[in-house]
Amino acid sequence: MYFYNQKKLEGLPCDLQPSTVFAKCEVIAMAVCLASPCGLLSDEEEGGAAVFESTAADVGGLMGTRFLGATMPEVSLISPSLEPQTPQRETKSGADRRGSTEEDAGSEKVKVYLRIRPLTEVEKERGEQQGCVFMQDKETLMLKAPKNSYNMKSAERGVAPNVHRFTFSQICGPETSQQEFYERTMKDMVRDVLRGENRLLYTYGVTNSGKTYTVQGMGREAGLLPRALVSVFRKLQGRLYSAVDLKPVLCQEVRWLNSSEVRMEEIRRDLLLKEEASSSSQNSRPQGSVSVSCDSGIGGLSATSYTASQMEDSDSVCLEADGLYHSGGEGLEDGVRFSVWVSFFEIYNEFLYDLLEAPPSLQPRKRATLRLSDDRHGNPYIKDLTWVQVQSAEEAWSICPQVYCTHLNHNSSRSHSIFSMRILHIHPENDCGKGTRISELSVCDLAGSERCKEQRSGERMKEANNINTSLHTLGRCITALRNNQSNRSRPPQVVPFRDSKLTRVLQGFFSGRGRSCMVVNINPCASTYDETLQALKFSAIATQLVHGPSTKTRVAYIRSLLRENQQKPNESTLIEEEEEDSDEEEGDITMFDSEALLRAIDVLKGEVQRQRQQQEELEASVREQVCSEMMEIITRMETDFSETLDTQRALVEERYENKIENLQKSLKRYYSQELEERDEQIARLTAELKERRGSVDAPPVTPAPEAPPNPEGLRRSRRLASTSFSCSSSSSSSTLSLPQTGELDKLRVELEQCRAELQEKTQELRRYQGLLSLPAPTGTLTAAVDRKLEEGQRGLRQLRADLQRVGVGLQAAERACCRNTSGERLRQALGTADDTLAKQDQALVELQNSLLLVKMDLRKKTDSLAQLQPLRPLTAPPAPGSCRKRGCEGAGPNAENLHPEKRPFFRSLFPARTPSRKGPPVHTPSSPNTPYARALRPRQQTPLTSPSPLRRRVNY
């Protein structure tokens, strides 16, 4: 939003792409900061200033501070060059650079000088200096924010650094004299101007920083301008063109004046000089010999009646003679005569005023404004600006200081004032001024930046706004120029010269028609620290500017263009002539006639056309190439994608097939185990039941010697193996049921044996009963036992039927499991099987209970028999294989304490036949080895467990 608004302010398009926006950020940030010369230092500006500083020091710094959220550097650094200056480069700024001003054109940085003025007496008394300005070395200045400054407040909030470092081409401290400063700054410029170059020097600084002192001077300390004038005229001594018939017009053209015009020019000059002389004498008379305000202090310059001592002093402030002067015009073109013309105007509230228009006494009350126009080459010039030919430095100064005084009194440096000196280089053979070259030296004293908030009245506020607007525009122009220079790969940015009068007037010096140099004035007072800081930031951009190509470069370029166009014979002669000229002397664009320039333009047009066509062809081929490459990439991507998709699909399918298979296997295994367990359980129960039933008739048996190895594991492994091999076919059910059927048959046979044995025993028992003539209760007991046995047999039959049903159900479940893995159906089948098994369990439990009851009855019966034993007649021979022979000592009193299930069934049933020998029961060959007895032996060791839950669901 911030940038959007700024762009609207700047008139930039708002539909920029993000990348473009970021590219523009730097410019905008700088523009925002450059708006600060108004002195309105808000907190936001301080934040923006930090952005600016980082930008100036390092292009990446902008993102670093503002956008990437990097921490604020403690010290900001602003340098004229992005790269550190090498010592080689520094040494070049000396005498070596003289005479080679153009050799590195296009790469040399714009010179920015800093001048720190000393404190005045008043300021010293006020205790102004608080150590906020340090000269680190001749090129580096350190600023440290004083306590009450805005900058310090911002620094305390962490939004701006409180120490700033600026680097300049050269820093001149308070002790630097006017002469020294002139030599460092203006001397070379004067030399270049006399050689035909255009030069601009402009001073910038806050109010009361010493700009006027630097340009004009004070008292006997002459400033840069009077020194430059003196230097020029001394160097041109004896070479001046005294006639007034050649006059500079438009931007940089010369016009031949007719006699009446010459006369008019002479009258104007006389009037100005006379007026100046009279005003000076008026000024001097009441003030006596002390003419401070208008006195240049330079010997020979002032036309006013100075005292003798002043003149002497003035003479002593003589400019140091340079090489050109000593050689009596050495370095100047031979035979060329020079005509010097001066103009002076100001830009006040964005209006141009001619300060040489007419003597003040002749001026109407309301001053006329001047208009800016463009010549046929598009160069701006001030229409109707007064140019006065001067024959000496005194004449030039006699006009200008007078106007300076007026100007100062009138506007008090609230305008930008520009003094220009045009030197016509007149060749004696050139008729009517043809081929006359013009060079120009301009000195611009920019208005000081001021705080708008201190300008309470409307007029002052307007002045300050206009000053700041023009300075802001100057800053934008410099920024745009710098961007164009530093980023040649991008299309050039439009430099907004037309946005203010000041930049439009100075445009030529920034766009190749000459060179500029900036002088920054500061005062070391703590009270103006914030304004000083802003002024330095403003100047920091200028330090990064590079001089544009000089006029000579342009001339050479035009010549090269014309050389390309040599096909036409008549043109070649012309070019030869021009080449001869060029060998002779380099000139500026005015040396070409219009035909040659038009031809050059045609060549350029053709070149533009050719390049455009080339670009179009290149673009078309690039587009085609990009399209085909993109298509290739897209096709490759499609293929890769479909391949990946197929692979993924196959993988997923395989994974799920494996999962299903595993699930089926695990289900099969689970239900096979379940079936096996059930089978075994049923078999065990059946066997137990048979054994129980058999034991009713069987004689007491000795405990089984050692239980045979549990066939359960073998059976299970056998069944598992058969299950795994038999897979899901129905054959698995037959495989499972075959051994079961055989066993059942076997059991049935054994059961029949047991039954027969039981019947035999029953008969024997009845015989005994008959012998004993037992009372009724015994018969009742026997009947109860019989009844119970019958019940047990019924239960057994029932159990068998149930078992068959369960087997069928389980087989059906097995088939369902293997055929269809549908969980629901499987669960239903399992539920049914579970129910059946539960019922069977219940029936078994009931059967067990019945057996227990039978056992209890039998025990009672046995007890009764034991009581009746002494009453039995000894005549009766013992039956073969009776209990007496088998021995049942272990079933004595100890046996009574055992659990009914754990006591030997037949021993408890027939205790009378238990052998009397002690020790563990021994399995004798005579012991009955019925299936029931065999089944009973392991049961005696392993009591029947309660029915386990039949269902263990698999969680999946």
Ligand SMILES: Nc1ncnc2c1ncn2[C@@H]1O[C@H](COP(=O)(O)OP(=O)(O)OP(=O)(O)O)[C@@H](O)[C@H]1O
């Ligand atoms: N280098 C210097 N040596 C001694 N005194 C100086 C120097 N520079 C400036 N001064 C003094 O500082 C005061 C202010 O200078 P000056 O009037 O030139 O400032 P300014 O920037 O032109 O102000 P304004 O913008 O208001 O015109 C003057 O009294 C001047 O004599």
